[in-house]
Amino acid sequence: MHDASKTNPTTPRRLSEVEKWDFETDVAIIGFGGAGACAAIEAADAGAQVMLFELASEGGGSTAMSSGESYLGGNGGTPIQRACGFEDSTEDMFNYLMKSFGLIADEAKIRAYCEGSTDHYHWLVDKGVPYKGSFHERRAIIPMTDDSLLYSGNEKCWPFTEIAKPCPRGHAPTIEGDNGGPLLFKALANQVQKRGVQIHYDTRVLTLIADDNNHVHGIVIRMNQQEYTVKARKGVILCNGGFCMNEPMLKKFAPKLARGNYPVGNPGDTGTGILMGMGVGGCAINMSEGFISMPFYPPAETTFGIFVNAQGQRFVSEDNYHSRVAHGVLQQPEGRIYLVLHADEDFTPPPLLNADIAGTGETIDELEDELKLPNGMLKHTLEFYNQQAEQGNDPLFHKAAEWLEPIKAPYVALDCSPDRGVIIPYFTFGGLETQPSGEVLNHNGDVIPGLFAAGRTACGVPRSGEGYSSGTSVGDATFSGRMAGKAAANQKV
Amino acid sequence: MHDASKTNPTTPRRLSEVEKWDFETDVAIIGFGGAGACAAIEAADAGAQVMLFELASEGGGSTAMSSGESYLGGNGGTPIQRACGFEDSTEDMFNYLMKSFGLIADEAKIRAYCEGSTDHYHWLVDKGVPYKGSFHERRAIIPMTDDSLLYSGNEKCWPFTEIAKPCPRGHAPTIEGDNGGPLLFKALANQVQKRGVQIHYDTRVLTLIADDNNHVHGIVIRMNQQEYTVKARKGVILCNGGFCMNEPMLKKFAPKLARGNYPVGNPGDTGTGILMGMGVGGCAINMSEGFISMPFYPPAETTFGIFVNAQGQRFVSEDNYHSRVAHGVLQQPEGRIYLVLHADEDFTPPPLLNADIAGTGETIDELEDELKLPNGMLKHTLEFYNQQAEQGNDPLFHKAAEWLEPIKAPYVALDCSPDRGVIIPYFTFGGLETQPSGEVLNHNGDVIPGLFAAGRTACGVPRSGEGYSSGTSVGDATFSGRMAGKAAANQKV
Numbered sequence: 001m002h003d004a005s006k007t008n009p010t011t012p013r014r015l016s017e018v019e020k021w022d023f024e025t026d027v028a029i030i031g032f033g034g035a036g037a038c039a040a041i042e043a044a045d046a047g048a049q050v051m052l053f054e055l056a057s058e059g060g061g062s063t064a065m066s067s068g069e070s071y072l073g074g075n076g077g078t079p080i081q082r083a084c085g086f087e088d089s090t091e092d093m094f095n096y097l098m099k100s101f102g103l104i105a106d107e108a109k110i111r112a113y114c115e116g117s118t119d120h121y122h123w124l125v126d127k128g129v130p131y132k133g134s135f136h137e138r139r140a141i142i143p144m145t146d147d148s149l150l151y152s153g154n155e156k157c158w159p160f161t162e163i164a165k166p167c168p169r170g171h172a173p174t175i176e177g178d179n180g181g182p183l184l185f186k187a188l189a190n191q192v193q194k195r196g197v198q199i200h201y202d203t204r205v206l207t208l209i210a211d212d213n214n215h216v217h218g219i220v221i222r223m224n225q226q227e228y229t230v231k232a233r234k235g236v237i238l239c240n241g242g243f244c245m246n247e248p249m250l251k252k253f254a255p256k257l258a259r260g261n262y263p264v265g266n267p268g269d270t271g272t273g274i275l276m277g278m279g280v281g282g283c284a285i286n287m288s289e290g291f292i293s294m295p296f297y298p299p300a301e302t303t304f305g306i307f308v309n310a311q312g313q314r315f316v317s318e319d320n321y322h323s324r325v326a327h328g329v330l331q332q333p334e335g336r337i338y339l340v341l342h343a344d345e346d347f348t349p350p351p352l353l354n355a356d357i358a359g360t361g362e363t364i365d366e367l368e369d370e371l372k373l374p375n376g377m378l379k380h381t382l383e384f385y386n387q388q389a390e391q392g393n394d395p396l397f398h399k400a401a402e403w404l405e406p407i408k409a410p411y412v413a414l415d416c417s418p419d420r421g422v423i424i425p426y427f428t429f430g431g432l433e434t435q436p437s438g439e440v441l442n443h444n445g446d447v448i449p450g451l452f453a454a455g456r457t458a459c460g461v462p463r464s465g466e467g468y469s470s471g472t473s474v475g476d477a478t479f480s481g482r483m484a485g486k487a488a489a490n491q492k493v
Numbered sequence: 494m495h496d497a498s499k500t501n502p503t504t505p506r507r508l509s510e511v512e513k514w515d516f517e518t519d520v521a522i523i524g525f526g527g528a529g530a531c532a533a534i535e536a537a538d539a540g541a542q543v544m545l546f547e548l549a550s551e552g553g554g555s556t557a558m559s560s561g562e563s564y565l566g567g568n569g570g571t572p573i574q575r576a577c578g579f580e581d582s583t584e585d586m587f588n589y590l591m592k593s594f595g596l597i598a599d600e601a602k603i604r605a606y607c608e609g610s611t612d613h614y615h616w617l618v619d620k621g622v623p624y625k626g627s628f629h630e631r632r633a634i635i636p637m638t639d640d641s642l643l644y645s646g647n648e649k650c651w652p653f654t655e656i657a658k659p660c661p662r663g664h665a666p667t668i669e670g671d672n673g674g675p676l677l678f679k680a681l682a683n684q685v686q687k688r689g690v691q692i693h694y695d696t697r698v699l700t701l702i703a704d705d706n707n708h709v710h711g712i713v714i715r716m717n718q719q720e721y722t723v724k725a726r727k728g729v730i731l732c733n734g735g736f737c738m739n740e741p742m743l744k745k746f747a748p749k750l751a752r753g754n755y756p757v758g759n760p761g762d763t764g765t766g767i768l769m770g771m772g773v774g775g776c777a778i779n780m781s782e783g784f785i786s787m788p789f790y791p792p793a794e795t796t797f798g799i800f801v802n803a804q805g806q807r808f809v810s811e812d813n814y815h816s817r818v819a820h821g822v823l824q825q826p827e828g829r830i831y832l833v834l835h836a837d838e839d840f841t842p843p844p845l846l847n848a849d850i851a852g853t854g855e856t857i858d859e860l861e862d863e864l865k866l867p868n869g870m871l872k873h874t875l876e877f878y879n880q881q882a883e884q885g886n887d888p889l890f891h892k893a894a895e896w897l898e899p900i901k902a903p904y905v906a907l908d909c910s911p912d913r914g915v916i917i918p919y920f921t922f923g924g925l926e927t928q929p930s931g932e933v934l935n936h937n938g939d940v941i942p943g944l945f946a947a948g949r950t951a952c953g954v955p956r957s958g959e960g961y962s963s964g965t966s967v968g969d970a971t972f973s974g975r976m977a978g979k980a981a982a983n984q985k986v
Binding site: 008010011014103104159212248252253255256258259275278279281283285286287288289311313314315316328331333334374375376377380384395396397433442443444445 | 503504596652746751771772778780808827868889938
């Protein structure tokens with residue numbers, strides 16, 4: 001008899017210890033967020049019996065808390081891209097994403113994601129997610145209008161412009177305000193219910209059930225203070241998120257994310273799925289990486305400013321996506337970081353950033369003095385910048401011409417130093433290594449029979465803040481959920 | 494009967510499958526490098542029967558290939574430090590190492606290492622490692638004289654000078670040339686032999702033997718094309734190195750180290766020990782980090798130069814340890830990196846760096862033109878630097894006064910861009926999470942009974958190139974080997 005008090009995610013229950021199956025299904029899905037919902041829909045559509053297990057009292061996960069934006073394109077363009085006058089090619093999308101994640105990119109996953117991207121758009125629309133063929137031209141993290149399409153990454157930024165034609169690929173469900181996530185999830189949840197999927201809320205999955213070869217056969221759950229076993233004839237799909245809410249796990253695997261101060265996720269993002277996978281030999285990769293950012297826009301106009309380090313030097317192009325700028329900030333040697341802007345009388349700092357005003361000046365000398373920057377450095381930086389911007393050039397960091405204007409007096413400097421109160425959101429990108437199908441791999445690169453993972457429990461398309469674009473996390477979660485749902489349902493038993 | 498063809502390090506042989514023990518010992522040590530030798534000595538001295546298993550035909554591992562330098566100090570100073578006129582405090586050493594590794598430091602390990610550091614010196618001397626009380630004042634990676642003591646890290650560099658009194662802690666065995674590693678290892682190997690430790694060379698350890706709770710009971714080895722089982726009554730100690738020679742493992746866990754082009758290690762550094770530990774639930778941490786460097790000195794005089802990026806800006810203090818400078822280089826946005834130096838007629842580039850001359854100039858304008866750097870940027874950088882250096886200041890990066898001199902014409906710029914032929918040595922810092930005692934921890938933070946790890950198989954004191962000091966790897970390998978040897982020998986059975 002198993003000692004239940006010792007149950008933890010990284011110790012699978014051995015099949016030989018299971019005395020009876022309390023529940024049986026074809027596919028057991030852990031976590032009813034974006035990935036889990038899509039996995040359930042696809043598995044059911046492929047004819048499998050599906051059960052969903054959710055820790056919370058309702059579904060949604062981090063997807064429902066997000067803007068619901070999906071990064072989609074390629075294949076000539078989604079209908080939304082085309083309605084807005086954009087053609088998109090799969091190669092441009094592929095090259096852009098490969099360049100974004102560089103040495104840590106997963107080529108096979110990016111390839112599958114790009115090739116399946118417009119199909120994924122149609123699938124989402126078919127499931128009731130509404131998009132509108134209107135382009136949100138103004139730079140934003142989230143469109144607060146009901147526009148659907150926006151540039152949500154570094155597509156228009158150097159050096160990406162050198163290898164891929166820029167195209168907006170952020171697809172937000174059409175709704176006013178920051179309400180895309182709930183809208184997206186509601187549509188998916190309706191589809192799950194329609195298919196008669198049995199959903200167990202308030203249910204903690206304790207651990208996997210595996211045989212001596214670590215093949216997965218089911219899960220151990222706790223509902224109403226009772227432990228039950230669930231047989232999953234075709235497979236278990238781990239869709240229970242990343243680990244940004246698990247402090248010891250962050251400290252162990254992603255200690256540098258401690259520079260963030262605002263975890264982005266739901267309380268269930270405790271890495272349990274990743275730990276369960278590791279417990280049966282699953283290989284977790286990219287564990288140190290995460291999204292880590294600084295919401296210095298909106299308003300879009302801050303892009304006209306310059307970031308400078310404690311040397312009074314620029315170090316990044318300010319038209320980069322916010323997490324790429326934050327990556328630059330976090331790489332600077334010790335010392336303060338400032339965002340220098342023109343400020344008229346009614347200047348207000350960016351509302352999401354929570355940055356203090358570190359200094360102001362009618363002249364740049366005055367500002368430099370106030371910031372105690374090395375004598376003349378900021379002055380040279382600004383003069384050089386302004387001179388070049390006047391001509392529409394940024395020879396240092398290649399900021400796009402649309403954001404190049406001399407910065408005029410009076411000046412204000414916002415304190416964007418990490419640890420000085422500025423908001424630094426973060427979440428994790430490390431997870432189980434999977435095939436594009438969602439099959440979890442062990443350390444030898446072999447598939448672990450019966451185990452699948454999707455969303456942030458897997459290490460998916462998005463792999464670093466440096467290369468992130470909005471929509472690659474929700475887009476990947478829903479897409480990878482679908483792939484895993486199909487693959488699990490198609491297992492021979 | 495076990496299917497031997499399927500044996501791989503991450504799949505432990507189950508105890509229930511073991512039909513007989515071909516060998517029995519108290520402590521089985523895998524890998525006869527610096528860590529393994531020290532583990533064997535301590536385990537034998539604590540009264541345990543010890544067997545050593547080495548893949549190669551002789552011992553040595555990466556320790557014997559290294560300079561043999563150990564990072565030692567604190568506790569008032571080693572006799573060598575004191576003979577050279579240096580007092581050292583444990584707190585200074587501790588604060589220095591904690592600051593070096595920052596968010597990824599292991600406080601308990603650094604504490605134990607600093608507190609045990611002079612004791613470790615005496616232990617090494619007692620085992621026959623010779624040191625000489627002479628200080629190598631000239632900046633070097635390795636003293637080519639027979640001097641023992643040198644500054645081997647960032648001790649004299651800002652911001653370390655703000656939190657710890659500088660003190661040289663690199664202890665090289667006294668011998669002319671780069672021969673400290675063989676000398677150190679020979680002394681240790683003699684001690685191992687003296688203790689009658691049975692050493693099996695040309696022996697591959699295939700996997701661990703563990704029971705169903707992943708408690709470790711022994712190992713499976715292959716010698717002379719035959720498979721044998723070895724029972725380790727008190728424990729198995731994994732001392733078989735890091736994974737810098739395992740390309741698929743590097744690609745999976747430390748993809749960014751691919752920017753290196755010169756692996757530092759022995760052919761056995763294939764991560765097998767780490768994989769074996771993971772196979773019984775061991776938690777591997779810090780897997781993405783490694784030493785990655787650029788040997789831009791010797792000669793020490795290159796420290797008078799300045800590194801500039803594609804913006805013509807400095808980004809690091811050139812008096813930093815070489816891997817800290819390389820860390821700065823590798824963080825720069827795309828584009829070339831140059832080391833700008835004064836060059837007279839008989840200028841020769843640093844011999845270890847393999848850098849091309851990218852440009853020369855009788856004036857800085859000429860050099861800037863030749864390098865095609867943004868107009869005036871390099872000129873401003875150099876003029877500012879020279880003006881400040883004249884007064885012994887470096888307000889930007891706080892280079893120490895001893896290296897501050899205006900750089901005079903004519904100039905030369907060495908191309909230090911990664912991927913342009915410059916030598917970039919690397920090795921790995923990721924490994925099994927252990928207690929300071931060497932006990933391997935699982936994902937729950939519990940000790941895995943019967944399993945120990947030391948040297949680069951464990952994640953030890955050194956954790957990043959950014960914070961590395963020469964001698965922390967060999968110092969940690971020998972020290973952690975000793976701790977693991979003692980702890981294993983002291984297990985109750």
